[in-house]
Amino acid sequence: MPGADKETDLSERIESxxxxxxxxxxGAGSLRGSAETARETTALLRRTTAQARWGNAGELxxxxxxxxxxxxxAQPSETTVGNMVRRVxxxxxxxxxxxxxxxxxxxxxxSLHKLLTSxxxxxxxxxxxxxxxxxxxxxxxxxxxxxxxxxxxxxxMQALEHxxxxxxxxxxxxxxxxxxxxxxxxxxxxFHVIVAECAPFCQGHEMATSLCKEDIETTVIPDAAIxxxxxxxxxVIIGTQTVLANGxxxxxxxTHTLALAAKHHSTPLIVCAxxxxxxxxxxxEEDTFHKFVSPHEVLPFTExxxxxxxxxPFSTLKTEIVNKFRKKKLTQK
Amino acid sequence: MAGKAGKPSRPRKAxxxxxxxxxxxxxxxxSFNRRFFPITKxxxxxxxxxxxxxxxxxxLEFLTSTGVQETFVFCCWMASKIKEHLQKSKxxxxxxxxxxxxxxxxxxxxxxxxxxxxxAKTLVRSDFLLVYGDVVSNIDISQALQEHKQRRSMDKNxxxxxxxxxxxxxxxxxxxxxxxxxIAMDGKSKRILHYQRAQALKRLHFxxxxxxxxSDEFEIRxxxxxxxxxxxSPQVAELFTDNFDYQTKNDFVRGLLVNEExxxxxxxxxxxxxxxxxxVSNLLMYDTVSSDTIRRWVYPITPxxxxxxxxxxxxxxxxxxxxxETGVSLGHGSQMEENVLIGRNTMxxxxxTISNTVIGANCVIGDNVTLDRAYIWNRVHxxxxxxxxxxxxxxxVEVKHGVVLNEQCVLAYNVVVGPDITxxxxxxxxxxxxxxxxxxxxxxxxxxxxxxxxxxxxxxxxVFNPAEVGSEGKGYRWxxxxxxxxxxxxxxxxxxxxxxxNQFLYHGGKLFSNLDKVMLEYNPHIAFRTVWTWKRYIxxxxxxxxxxxxxxxxxxxxxxxxxxxxxxxxxxxxxxxLASMEEVFLERxxxxxxxxxxxxxxxxxxxxxxxxIMHWFNQGSTTDKSQQLRRNQxxxxxxxxxxxxxxxxxxxx
Numbered sequence: 003m004p005g006a007d008k009e010t011d012l013s014e015r016i017e018s019x020x021x022x023x024x025x026x027x028x029g030a031g032s033l034r035g036s037a038e039t040a041r042e043t044t045a046l047l048r049r050t051t052a053q054a055r056w057g058n059a060g061e062l063x064x065x066x067x068x069x070x071x072x073x074x075x076a077q078p079s080e081t082t083v084g085n086m087v088r089r090v091x092x093x094x095x096x097x098x099x100x101x102x103x104x105x106x107x108x109x110x111x112x113s114l115h116k117l118l119t120s121x122x123x124x125x126x127x128x129x130x131x132x133x134x135x136x137x138x139x140x141x142x143x144x145x146x147x148x149x150x151x152x153x154x155x156x157x158x159m160q161a162l163e164h165x166x167x168x169x170x171x172x173x174x175x176x177x178x179x180x181x182x183x184x185x186x187x188x189x190x191x192x193f194h195v196i197v198a199e200c201a202p203f204c205q206g207h208e209m210a211t212s213l214c215k216e217d218i219e220t221t222v223i224p225d226a227a228i229x230x231x232x233x234x235x236x237x238v239i240i241g242t243q244t245v246l247a248n249g250x251x252x253x254x255x256x257t258h259t260l261a262l263a264a265k266h267h268s269t270p271l272i273v274c275a276x277x278x279x280x281x282x283x284x285x286x287e288e289d290t291f292h293k294f295v296s297p298h299e300v301l302p303f304t305e306x307x308x309x310x311x312x313x314x315p316f317s318t319l320k321t322e323i324v325n326k327f328r329k330k331k332l333t334q335k
Numbered sequence: 336m337a338g339k340a341g342k343p344s345r346p347r348k349a350x351x352x353x354x355x356x357x358x359x360x361x362x363x364x365x366s367f368n369r370r371f372f373p374i375t376k377x378x379x380x381x382x383x384x385x386x387x388x389x390x391x392x393x394x395l396e397f398l399t400s401t402g403v404q405e406t407f408v409f410c411c412w413m414a415s416k417i418k419e420h421l422q423k424s425k426x427x428x429x430x431x432x433x434x435x436x437x438x439x440x441x442x443x444x445x446x447x448x449x450x451x452x453x454x455a456k457t458l459v460r461s462d463f464l465l466v467y468g469d470v471v472s473n474i475d476i477s478q479a480l481q482e483h484k485q486r487r488s489m490d491k492n493x494x495x496x497x498x499x500x501x502x503x504x505x506x507x508x509x510x511x512x513x514x515x516x517x518i519a520m521d522g523k524s525k526r527i528l529h530y531q532r533a534q535a536l537k538r539l540h541f542x543x544x545x546x547x548x549x550s551d552e553f554e555i556r557x558x559x560x561x562x563x564x565x566x567x568s569p570q571v572a573e574l575f576t577d578n579f580d581y582q583t584k585n586d587f588v589r590g591l592l593v594n595e596e597x598x599x600x601x602x603x604x605x606x607x608x609x610x611x612x613x614x615v616s617n618l619l620m621y622d623t624v625s626s627d628t629i630r631r632w633v634y635p636i637t638p639x640x641x642x643x644x645x646x647x648x649x650x651x652x653x654x655x656x657x658x659x660e661t662g663v664s665l666g667h668g669s670q671m672e673e674n675v676l677i678g679r680n681t682m683x684x685x686x687x688t689i690s691n692t693v694i695g696a697n698c699v700i701g702d703n704v705t706l707d708r709a710y711i712w713n714r715v716h717x718x719x720x721x722x723x724x725x726x727x728x729x730x731x732v733e734v735k736h737g738v739v740l741n742e743q744c745v746l747a748y749n750v751v752v753g754p755d756i757t758x759x760x761x762x763x764x765x766x767x768x769x770x771x772x773x774x775x776x777x778x779x780x781x782x783x784x785x786x787x788x789x790x791x792x793x794x795x796x797x798v799f800n801p802a803e804v805g806s807e808g809k810g811y812r813w814x815x816x817x818x819x820x821x822x823x824x825x826x827x828x829x830x831x832x833x834x835x836x837n838q839f840l841y842h843g844g845k846l847f848s849n850l851d852k853v854m855l856e857y858n859p860h861i862a863f864r865t866v867w868t869w870k871r872y873i874x875x876x877x878x879x880x881x882x883x884x885x886x887x888x889x890x891x892x893x894x895x896x897x898x899x900x901x902x903x904x905x906x907x908x909x910x911x912x913l914a915s916m917e918e919v920f921l922e923r924x925x926x927x928x929x930x931x932x933x934x935x936x937x938x939x940x941x942x943x944x945x946x947x948i949m950h951w952f953n954q955g956s957t958t959d960k961s962q963q964l965r966r967n968q969x970x971x972x973x974x975x976x977x978x979x980x981x982x983x984x985x986x987x988x
Contacts, residue, residue: 010429017430024642025400025635075641075649 008053016069019046023077035178036082036243040278041150043073043086048143051090051136059098059135060128063091081244081252081281088282093142101132153276154179158186164272169193169236172228172269175200175254176209177241179274184239185216194219196235198228200256225256232263238271245275247282356461357404358480361453361567362394364468365411367445367583370617373765373813374729377748379413381468382420383621384712386628386693387660387678390615391417392643393471395426396636398464399433401476406435407458408468409449414439417468425644445582447575454572462487465565467614471624472562473633474499474610482525483566486603495574495591495600496567498527502608503560508623509613510560518559519545520604522552527602530588533557562612566605574600618727618745625693625710629656629674638676647679666702678713701736709740718754735807746810753805764803764810909947917951931969938977945977 019042050069056062070087077083157179165171165187173180173195184195195213199206199222210220223231238260242253251257251273264271364381371380381391391408398406406426410417418437421427426435443449453459462483464476476499483497500518503510517539519529528545546553565584574587581587591600611633615621631637639652650660655673663677666685671677675689678696683689687704694700695712701719708725711717715728718736726744728734734746737755744758747765752758803812916933937943952974 014430014432017428018432021399021432021642024640 009055012049012053015046015049016072019043020072020076023073023080023083036080036279037150037154037178037276039080040082040086041147043083044090044143044147044150047087047090048140048147051139051143058129058131059094062139063094063128066090066094081283082278084283085278085281089146089278090143093146094139095128097135097138097142098128098130098132101135101138102130150276150278153278154182157274157276158182161187162190164237164239165191165193167191167193170196170234172196172198172232172235172238172260172264173209174198174206174228174240174256174260176205176212177274179276180239180241181209181212183274184213184218188216188218194221196221196223196231198223198225198256198260200254201225205254225259228256228260229263229266232267232269235264235267235269238264238269240271240273242273242275242279244283245273245280247284250285252285358402358464359405359459359461360398360403360407360464360466361449361459362391362398362406362408362466362468363446363449364391364408364417365443366467366469366616367411367443373747373763373767373769374727374745375412376765376767377729379410379417380615381410381417384695385471385615385621385625386638386676387648387695388638388643388645389420390469390471391420392424393636394466394468395424395433395435396642397470397472397474398466399426399431401464401474403433403464406433407453408435408437409443409452410437410439411441411443414441446584447579447582447586450572450575451579454576459569459572462566462568465567465571467563469615470563470612471615471628471633471636472564472610472612473636474501474562474564474607474612476564476566479605479607480566482605483568483603486524487568492568492570493599493601494526494568494603495570496565496588497603497605498588499562499564499566499612500559500604500606501562501610501612502558502606504558507560509620509627511614511616511620514561514614514616515557516559516561517555517557518604519553519555521550522554523550525603525605526550527588527592527604528553530592530602532585559606560613562607563614564612570600618743621710621727622708622725626674626691626708629658629676629691629693631656650676660696684719695730735805738805750810751804751808752810753801753808756805756808762803763813765813766810768811769813909943910951912943913947913951930967931973934970934973945980948977949974 023039047066047069050065051062054062054065056065066087070084070091073087074080074084161183165184171184171193173184174197187193195210195218197206197210197213197220201224206222210222213220240253240257240260242251242257244252246252261271364379366380369375371383374383381394382389384390385393395406408417408421414437418439421435421437425431426433438452440452443452450465462480479497479499483494486494486497505515513534515533517529517531517533518527519541520527529541531539533539541555563584571587574591575581578590581590588602591598591602595601611627613620613624613627615624627633628636629638636642637652638658639650641648641650647661650658652658656675657671657673658676660677660679660681662680664682665671666683666687668685669683669687670689672688672690674691676693677683677689678694678698680696681694681698681700683694683700684702684704686702687700687706689704689706691708692706693710694706695715697713698711698715698717700706700715700717701721703720704717705722707723709723710727711723712728712730714731716733717723717728718734718738720737721734722739723734723744724740725742726740726746728740728746729748729750731749732746733751734740735752735754738752739757740746740752741758741760741762743761745763746752747763747767749766750764752764758764799809799811801808804810916930934943934948938945938948952970
């Protein structure tokens with residue numbers, strides 16, 4: 003009976019998480035931060051590992067894949083969910099390999115060799131049962147969670163290397179990573195920040211207020227003035243929603259304009275992205291790639307019968323525009 | 336398993352009790368009118384698909400996302416279908432945060448009946464949301480709910496209801512013309528001072544007393560769209576029980592506002608600018624709300640979100656609001672221009688032009704078809720060269736080639752429309768014959784005056800008219816005029832009922848000339864109700880009599896004698912009448928002398944008989960007070976006189 007209770011409790015949590023994902027952004031200003039989503043996804047996956055019934059690594063991976071598919075289907079534009087699921091799957095594979103006793107490289111070599119010779123899938127590798135696999139996987143997921151907590155701090159530690167005194171930095175919209183980055187640099191350096199407001203949600207205003215509290219000189223400019231002001235800017239630092247597999251970005255609306263203006267003036271563009279934003283997806287389908295929200299921010303409902311109206315919170319940046327990526331200092335696995 | 340039923344019922348503080356109360360909602364899944372006939376002959380309105388999802392799912396999603404934890408769904412027409420649908424849906428899964436209870440009864444005839452049932456079963460413990468089953472909305476109620484609770488705690492439960500409106504200019508297409516309202520409100524406290532249906536009115540009258548309400552900011556607003564969502568306090572259910580002439584929400588609001596000085600109840604309102612809320616009350620609204628949903632005004636309730644968690648219902652959203660579900664195949668040269676939703680496994684032929692349309696699952700559409708503002712449901716076959724403009728085509732319909740459907744046509748379930756026919760505007764075709772008798776449905780809210788002379792053996796020949804449906808067609812044509820008539824009758828009945836009983840109760844029955852009509856009116860009502868409500872009716876009348884002067888009351892009693900005689904026929908009825916009189920008089924000790932007079936007049940008017948009165952008097956009384964009553968001098972004398980009269984009449988015989 004307690005097992006059944008746990009399972010229903012688990013499915014309740016998953017259901018409520020899914021509904022929250024589906025409903026997220028019902029008011030455009032209240033978009034949930036990706037860090038929170040990543041943390042909740044990982045916590046949910048850890049709970050699934052602990053409470054679901056599975057005998058070997060293969061079964062566990064199936065369960066996680068199934069849940070992962072449901073979560074990504076709920077809100078396809080929220081890529082952090084998919085990223086964390088893939089990381090957890092990778093953790094499971096590694097722990098399995100470690101339990102078997104073979105090291106990582108030889109295992110890979112073996113499986114490639116196996117692919118060439120036998121041509122069968124390496125799925126049967128995961129069928130062995132190990133007693134401590136569960137504990138190991140949970141421990142590794144805990145480590146992942148700690149990494150998640152510290153990722154913004156890691157980026158902020160590099161701030162002093164990039165921002166020098168009396169520089170003019172430009173940014174757009176509101177990114178918690180960039181905010182922490184700038185605040186960290188402000189402790190030792192004096193510089194000026196220009197924030198593009200990023201209509202129609204105008205998140206730039208909130209960013210500016212928050213920076214002002216730390217005594218950073220901030221100016222808010224409308225999106226149309228980006229090009230005009232760019233000649234006076236030393237660096238452009240932006241955050242992003244996702245980093246795509248080809249190096250492109252999916253960032254907030256208006257970033258493309260900013261990046262083109264920076265390229266024209268040969269201003270360096272720095273992207274601050276924590277590790278859970280790296281996604282293996284490619285920007286293939288132009289049509290269905292974007293998320294569209296209610297048009298009432300642009301033209302209110304009362305304006306009558308408007309035939310066509312679209313409002314998308316994100317825009318895509320091509321690879322070539324981005325010069326530098328600043329992720330956490332440790333090398334990626 | 337959701338565990339809501341096991342909540343502790345005795346928390347320590349009263350405030351904490353209110354805070355911990357889960358938010359409840361009452362969902363009325365029946366609209367008590369026949370606007371969607373003949374479509375709703377086969378399927379209840381709450382289950383009709385809007386953008387390929389049943390309408391009740393939208394309402395439940397709205398309630399769940401706004402934090403409701405317990406919903407009571409009341410069904411009358413085709414209740415079993417609604418129950419089945421809900422049990423298969425995600426709302427009845429054990430993991431659902433919203434616990435759904437389905438309550439069905441064949442006796443509900445109006446919103447008033449539902450709320451009286453809510454009161455009788457004491458289902459609601461605190462403030463609850465009242466919605467209809469066809470409301471589509473994404474409004475976040477929490478702010479309005481906060482304001483409502485604050486008002487109630489500040490003013491000691493004076494505010495009874497908060498209605499939610501959306502700002503929307505006159506003439507906007509999401510405003511339902513029948514629902515147009517003019518509201519006079521107090522700008523500061525958001526209290527409604529005057530509420531009037533503005534449909535087709537050229538002149539409006541505002542009573543002067545609303546401007547004396549003590550505030551200095553008034554607004555008269557015509558730019559409001561009624562979302563049909565209300566936050567009600569438990570008093571609302573009680574008020575409906577006390578006044579069983581309140582049948583619709585309109586009655587209730589008008590009644591409260593008219594009687595505000597006497598009862599002191601107030602209604603407030605909340606206007607939302609950013610949210611979307613609308614009710615699908617007729618086919619025009621269906622068209623509008625459908626297109627609003629497709630154009631994402633109701634975000635995050637959008638077609639590709641698949642919020643109802645239906646298997647296989649995932650769709651992709653592309654440019655220009657084109658949604659395609661799985662398995663859709665498009666022929667060569669076909670264009671989906673804008674605002675189109677295509678259901679799964681639908682096949683569309685070559686060179687079709689589709690815009691502003693919703694197509695259901697498993698449809699087959701031929702070549703060269705033009706669909707503009709068409710709403711096509713599941714498993715429909717449309718042959719080649721068909722043009723459809725602003726029409727609704729229900730499940731399993733077959734449209735043969737060359738057919739042109741003009742604006743506002745409705746093809747109900749299983750109809751076949753023959754080749755090469757052009758249907759004029761406003762044609763309604765159905766497999767049900769328009770004069771068909773409804774066996775299960777002998778409701779009287781339609782006031783079937785037109786059918787008074789109708790006899791059952793007057794069956795028409797059930798032959799399809801090829802001029803209406805084409806040479807290979809099947810279906811009968813419904814005259815649109817019959818649909819309009821019933822609407823007006825329904826309105827008249829409401830107003831009729833309200834005016835009558837209000838005046839009766841509060842102005843002493845001036846309309847005595849209309850007694851016959853009163854009886855006609857209320858006979859069927861009472862036949863369906865249990866006896867105790869009739870007792871209450873008598874009790875209320877007696878209460879008002881006693882409150883006024885006795886001189887007036889004896890005259891009134893004479894006037895209302897026929898009414899009483901009509902109801903008090905059997906000995907049991909007399910006992911009931913006497914019991915309610917006893918109840919009334921027990922509350923007012925000072926008026927016991929009046930009891931004798933009333934009994935006397937009733938006896939003389941032959942409403943009550945000696946046997947009845949003696950039986951009542953000799954019945955063992957349970958409370959001290961009623962024993963005291965029976966020892967009253969005047970009453971004892973009357974009983975004595977009665978006995979002597981009885982004896983003398985027996986001697987005479």
